């Protein structure tokens with residue numbers, strides 16, 4: 001019964017790997033908003049792929065326990081040469097056909113959609129939106145847990161506290177997380193950022209070190225501002241301010257002022273990076 005152990009152990013291994021990726025992806029999202037979002041999104045993709053893989057292995061284990069040959073594409077002529085195993089979708093169909101325990105119809109549709117998405121991630125260049133993956137990921141793990149209990153008559157458990165903690169985090173996703181301006185962040189943090197942006201928007205001027213009061217530049221107005229001031233400006237250097245609706249450093253949207261310390265804010269006195277130029281003494285209403 002070596003294979004029996006291997007399939008389930010493998011599935012468990014994939015869960016652990018997926019949890020590690022999930023935790024890395026989430027840490028970037030919550031604790032370090034100044035980090036590159038690209039790293040974050042790549043981790044989401046891998047966490048998702050790995051979770052789908054874990055479910056595929058779990059389904060194969062279910063089939064194996066009904067009959068070992070059921071994990072192979074060709075049940076009748078399985079031999080050492082023809083040992084191709086079933087695909088994700090075939091595994092679901094076989095479980096539905098051969099197991100006495102049903103899988104919820106909604107879950108079946110969801111699983112098949114996730115498998116398709118997984119294939120797109122692997123085979124094509126897909127634009128990844130982590131805000132779309134994270135709720136799916138949470139739902140996917142919920143199904144894994146459900147299937148595990150249903151088919152193996154026990155709860156999946158984690159001996160290491162670290163993984164217990166990550167699991168709890170995933171299960172609570174819908175309660176604790178929210179999508180704020182296209183980024184998934186903690187609900188409390190979203191509220192704080194919202195308040196900070198509203199308060200910050202009241203400060204429309206800067207006082208320079210030589211005592212002048214000058215208007216601040218709103219996010220999205222940078223290109224206009226700079227090209228009005230300098231005729232010969234290379235506008236592509238400032239294109240990022242127009243191409244993105246939300247500042248990926250401070251989460252200001254077009255029309256907001258950048259939050260204090262945002263390194264994308266332009267100084268209205270010298271048109272260089274505000275946090276490093278040293279022109280500004282304070283902001284005022």
Ligand SMILES: [Zn+2]
Pocket residue numbers: 219247248249250251252258259262263264265
């Ligand atoms: Zn900003």
Ligand SMILES: [Zn+2]
Pocket residue numbers: 267268269270271272273274277278279280
């Ligand atoms: Zn300056």
